[in-house]
Amino acid sequence: MDGNPQDHVLSYSKLALVLAALIGLTSITVMVSRIDLGILNIWIAILIASLKSSLVLMFFMHLKYESRLVRISVVGTIFCLAILIGFIFWDISFR
Amino acid sequence: MTTSTDKQGVKLGMWLFLYTEIMLFGGLFVLYAAYYTRYTEDFIAGGKVLDLWMGALNTVILLSSSFTVAAAITAVRREGKKAALVLLGISIFFGLLFLFNKYIEWGHKIAAGIYPGSSTLEAAGYGRSMFFGLYYVITGLHGLHIVIGMTLLGVSVGFILAGRVDARRFALLENAGLYWHLVDLIWIFIFPLFYLIL
Numbered sequence: 001m002d003g004n005p006q007d008h009v010l011s012y013s014k015l016a017l018v019l020a021a022l023i024g025l026t027s028i029t030v031m032v033s034r035i036d037l038g039i040l041n042i043w044i045a046i047l048i049a050s051l052k053s054s055l056v057l058m059f060f061m062h063l064k065y066e067s068r069l070v071r072i073s074v075v076g077t078i079f080c081l082a083i084l085i086g087f088i089f090w091d092i093s094f095r
Numbered sequence: 096m097t098t099s100t101d102k103q104g105v106k107l108g109m110w111l112f113l114y115t116e117i118m119l120f121g122g123l124f125v126l127y128a129a130y131y132t133r134y135t136e137d138f139i140a141g142g143k144v145l146d147l148w149m150g151a152l153n154t155v156i157l158l159s160s161s162f163t164v165a166a167a168i169t170a171v172r173r174e175g176k177k178a179a180l181v182l183l184g185i186s187i188f189f190g191l192l193f194l195f196n197k198y199i200e201w202g203h204k205i206a207a208g209i210y211p212g213s214s215t216l217e218a219a220g221y222g223r224s225m226f227f228g229l230y231y232v233i234t235g236l237h238g239l240h241i242v243i244g245m246t247l248l249g250v251s252v253g254f255i256l257a258g259r260v261d262a263r264r265f266a267l268l269e270n271a272g273l274y275w276h277l278v279d280l281i282w283i284f285i286f287p288l289f290y291l292i293l
Contacts, residue, residue: 010168012169015162015166026155033147033287042292048287052283053283056280057276059165073114074110077118084118093132
């Protein structure tokens with residue numbers, strides 16, 4: 001996005017579109033969870049939750065239009081969380 | 096003397112606080128995942144006890160409240176004071192509705208003898224106790240965040256009424272909104288972990 005991030009205002013229609021997508025993804029995740037796909041169920045649920053959270057972060061939390069500093073620090077936090085999760089599972093799977 | 100605010104700084108400060116919240120809930124989710132791998136059968140059986148439709152309803156309520164909060168910021172920035180107040184009022188109402196559903200849900204579980212340290216859970220084994228222990232801790236902590244979020248939204252309503260939040264100064268409302276969206280974000284992960292596991 002060009003220009004000053006402070007000046008960007010999200011329109012009502014765009015916000016409503018994001019809400020519709022979020023509710024759509026919620027119904028998909030509920031429907032998929034009723035079908036037994038074994039281990040795939042968990043991965044699909046996590047994938048859809050990640051998609052939904054990206055939508056919330058990007059639009060509701062305005063991240064798409066924030067300064068580079070904020071965006072990099074969000075990615076940094078997710079990276080730290082990934083290290084936490086990754087190393088703990090590394091530990092549990094080789095016990 | 097003139098005062099100036101560092102708008103970027105105000106926002107970055109809020110984000111830094113949100114990162115600590117992400118790590119707090121992230122740690123609890125890791126705990127959940129670690130016990131899930133160990134007591135998979137118990138966790139799946141526990142998840143079946145939870146009411147999927149109640150969880151789905153609360154998800155839709157929280158997502159809608161996030162929309163109304165984001166729309167309130169748009170309204171304030173377009174000088175629509177009245178619209179912003181109505182939208183924030185709806186958001187707080189959604190928060191109350193969420194807590195009411197949670198109260199019903201917890202009430203049913205406790206009436207059925209499912210609560211930390213209950214004899215029913217002790218008889219069901221360690222894995223089942225772990226699942227419901229995590230359920231109460233994580234949804235309880237999340238509920239506390241809802242209460243704090245509603246308070247922050249209420250403060251924003253007061254500031255708008257007092258004319259201290261308007262189209263030029265809206266950092267407080269924006270940060271209250273960020274907090275509310277984070278609470279929504281955490282629920283997006285709580286929902287599949289507890290309600291959707293087969």
